[in-house]
Amino acid sequence: MQDPAADPLIGSTVDERYLVLSKVAHGGMSTVYLAKDLRLHRNIALKILHPHLATDAAFIARLQREAQSAASLSHPHVVQIHDHGVGPQHAYLVFEFIDGYTLRDVINQRGALSPRQALELLDPVVEGLAAAHNASLVHRDVKPENVLISRQGWVKIGDFGLSRAVTTNTNTGTLLGTVGYIAPELAQGHNGDARSDIYSAGIMLYELLTGVQPFRGTVPVAVVMAHIQDDVPAPSLAIAGLPPVMDELVRYMTEKDPDHRPANGAALLEDLRHIRQTLTPAELDFGGTPLGQRPVVGSNANTEAISQATSAIPNDATSVIAAPNFPTSVLPPSSRLYTEDSRTDMYDAGNTSAAHIGASSYAQAGDGTSAPALSKRQASADAKARAKAAATPQIVLGPKNPRRRALLWSLLVVLLFVVVAVAGWFLALGPGALSTVPDVHNKTVAQAQELLQAQGFELLPTSNVFDEKVAAGFVVATDPGAGESIRKFQSVTLKVSAGPVLYKVPAVTGQALDAAQKLLTDGQLAVGTVTETFDEKVPAGVVLSQDPATGKEFRANTKVNLVVSKGPEPIPVPALAGKTEADAVAALKAVGLVAAIAPERVNSLTVRTGSVVSQSPDAGNLKAGDTVTLTLSKGPRMITVPNQVGKQVDAATKALEDLGFKVSVEKLLGGFFGTVRFQTPDGGQAPEGSTIVLQVI
Structure with missing residues (x-):
């Protein structure tokens, strides 16, 4: 364990933005710090790469490309990449900070889990991988240390973008990866794809179900060879009674051939x-290790970590981001990972320990002895000798009964000939011969069957289809179609016409015109001629009748004619001024209108008493039953006639005219003096507008 306080980076600021807290x-590729983004004021996980990676220009370029691709992936079960950068002293990646613990902590604390718990933990991991695979991203380093669990229970998978950049760091064929979970194709130097992540997830599922990894050894290379050569054991061998489907699931996910995953x-x-x-x-909740009965994990768990999970995961547990269970190991080129290379130096650069790979992929430790070191020449000679010994047969097999063998061969040849024939x-x-489907369009079913049987077809099912052109009961087409070549034992389906599709005319009488049109078009019919007519009872715009009537069935787009109401017919108001009351009332009644007599009569110079002086309304259109009010005349107004005798004619004329009379002047003896001598009438009352005669001398 390293003392965090001794780290010179703690308290410093990276790239003038990230304050290291x-x-x-600490892992094989990087060290992870809790830092604060001074620009956005939030906690982040700062992954600073080790110097040997940070100084490799080609690796840094690849890392930037992979980080950009991974940053485009946004999913609730994938740790988000916020930033990356390369400074004069550091190359780093910035991730969202997950305040919680890793899946490794869960395994260390709980051991074997029930199928329900294992599947619930694996489900979000696989969902995150599915989103990445859909975006053409492959993780290549799926392991419990890279699965983070927040205090709120969110499960996320991290380190996208970093593992691919590292695995392509050199051209020497070496590989960085966590050996406990590495897919066979990655261990052999191939690039791998989404199925490599599936393999690693399968190993992780095995560990969740059993509490231990399937392959464990004292040296990483033994574990790698187990992944290449050995099948992953069934979890039920370690935890008896697990549901068989869990064994099948682990086997399916960890097939050696990626095509089978x-x-x-x-x-x-x-x-x-x-x-x-x-x-x-019961099957989901089977198994699981009770607290306090944690099985012992293999000896490979020697990754350096600043904080380890305690016997129970506390609420304030330090978040461990991508802390590996195995140290990252550099493996040799794939050509050296076969069993022929039994003695090869296969660990980290500079590691002088030799890994002997025998018949078993598991490390053989504890015998208390060590084999003497061999030179490369000696190792090569030893390998050749063992290969030659393996190729030398130990038992000579000869024919014990030549006659019986000849008979068997003869029977085999005859049987093969019969099978071929x-x-x-x-x-x-025979029935497997090819034959061409004839054209039976517009044939009756019997005629079509006869033609098809003549071509060797016997399986002739039928299905009904609607068709606008082919009459009911006749063949529309076949499936497969006419002219196609198929085997005679295959079926040919006859598609028999059921006639055109018929649509029932909906009831649109009483509907508004636009609603009626929609009903018809929705019913696959068309609107025909629309005729308008006056109707005294139905409002304008409402359908009075339809043709054809509702309930009848017709082909699509058949036209339905509609008669639509224009409302009541308008009646022009007749001119009634000057007519007598009786005549005016009769005239209104004749056109369907009603007369109403105004209570007050008015004087009129022109209309005699009892006749119509005015009407309301006096023009325009009305509908039947509307009322016209008539105002009747009470004749001209009666005015008292003043006597103008002795007055000058001009003054007398003006006085009479001001009262509403007409004045007629007659001159006597020339009217020299202009004085009114006589007046007719000279008193009493006279109708307004009547004429007063003045005689002037």
């Missing part, structure tokens, strides 16, 4: 959730 974890995270996620639904509650007949002349 404390060390979180799930294609990607999405395919695996579907299988996981199906399994969780099919297992019974039968197969040839079947494919050339």
Whole structure:
């Protein structure tokens, strides 16, 4: 363990932005710190690469490309990359800070989990991998140390972008990876793909179910060779009674051939959730290690970490980001990972220990002896000698009964000939022969079947289809279609016409015109001629009748004619001024209008008493039953006639005219003096507008 307080980076600022607060974890590629983003005022995880990686220009360029690709991935179960940078002293990546613990802490504290717990923990991991695979990103370093669990229970997978950059760091064929979870193809130097992540997840599932890794050894190379050569054991061998489907799931995920594994995270996620639904509650909750009975993990757990999980995971546990269970190891080129290379130096650069790979992939330790070191020449000669010995047969097998063997060979040849002959007949002349489907369009079913049987087809099912052109009961087409060549034993489906599709005319009478049109078009029919007519009872715009009537069935787009109301017919108001009351009332009644007599009569110079002086309304249109008010005349107004005798004619004329009379002047003896001598009438009352005669002398 290193003392975090002794780290010179703690308290410093990286790239004038990230204030380093404390060390979180230390791994084979980097050291992780808890830091504060001074620009955004938030805690982040700062992963600072070791100097031997930070000074490699080609690696840094690859790292930047991978970080940019990984940063584009945004998913609730993937740790988000916020930033990356290269300074004069450091190369670093900035991740979101997960305040919690790792899946490694859960395994160390709980040991074996029940299938329900294991699947619940694995589900979000695989969902995050599925999102990455969908974005063409591959993790290549899936392990419990890279699975983070927040205090709120969020499960996220981290370190996208870093592992690929590291695995392509050199051209020597070496590989960096965590040997406990490495996929066979990665261990052999191949690039790997999404299925490599599936393998690592399968190893992780095995560990969740059993509490231990399937392959454990004293040296990493023994573990690597186990991944290459040995099948992953069934978890039920370690935890008896586990549901068989869990064994099958681990086997499926950890197949040596990537083609036999799930294609990607999405395919695996579907299988996981199906399994969780099919297992019974008892099967889901089987197993699990009670607290205090934690099995002992293998001897490889020697990764340096600043904080370790205690016997129980406290709420204030230090967050460990990507703290590996195995130290990152540099493996030799794939050509040296086969069993022929039994004695090879295979650990870190500068490591002088030799890993002897024997018949078993597990490390053989504890015998108290060590084999003498061999030179390269001696190792090569030893390998050749053992290969030659393996190729030398120990038992000579000879024919004990030549006659019986000859008979067996003869029977085998005859049987093979019969099989070939039968197969040839079947494919050339029999039911397996190819034949061309004839054109039976517009034929009756019987005629079509006869034509098809003539071509050797016997399986002739039928299905009904609607068709606008082919009459009901006749063949529209076949499946496969006419002209296609298929085997005679295959079926040819006859698609028989059921006639055109018929649509029922909806009831649109009484509907508004726009609603009626929508009903018809929605019912696959068309609107025909729209005729308008006056109707005294139905409001304007409402359908009065339809043709054809509702309930009848017709082909699509058949037109339905509509008669639409224009409302009541308008009635022009007749002119009634000057007519007598009786005549005016009769005239209104004749056109369907009602007369109303105004209570007050008015004087009129022109209209005699009892006749119509005015009406309201006096023009325009009305509908039947509307009222016209008539105002009747009470004749001209009666005015008292003043006597103007003795007055000058001009003054007398003006006085009479001001009262509403007309004045007629007659001159006597020339009217020299202009004085009114006589007046007719000379008193009493006279109608307004009547004429007063003045005689002037």
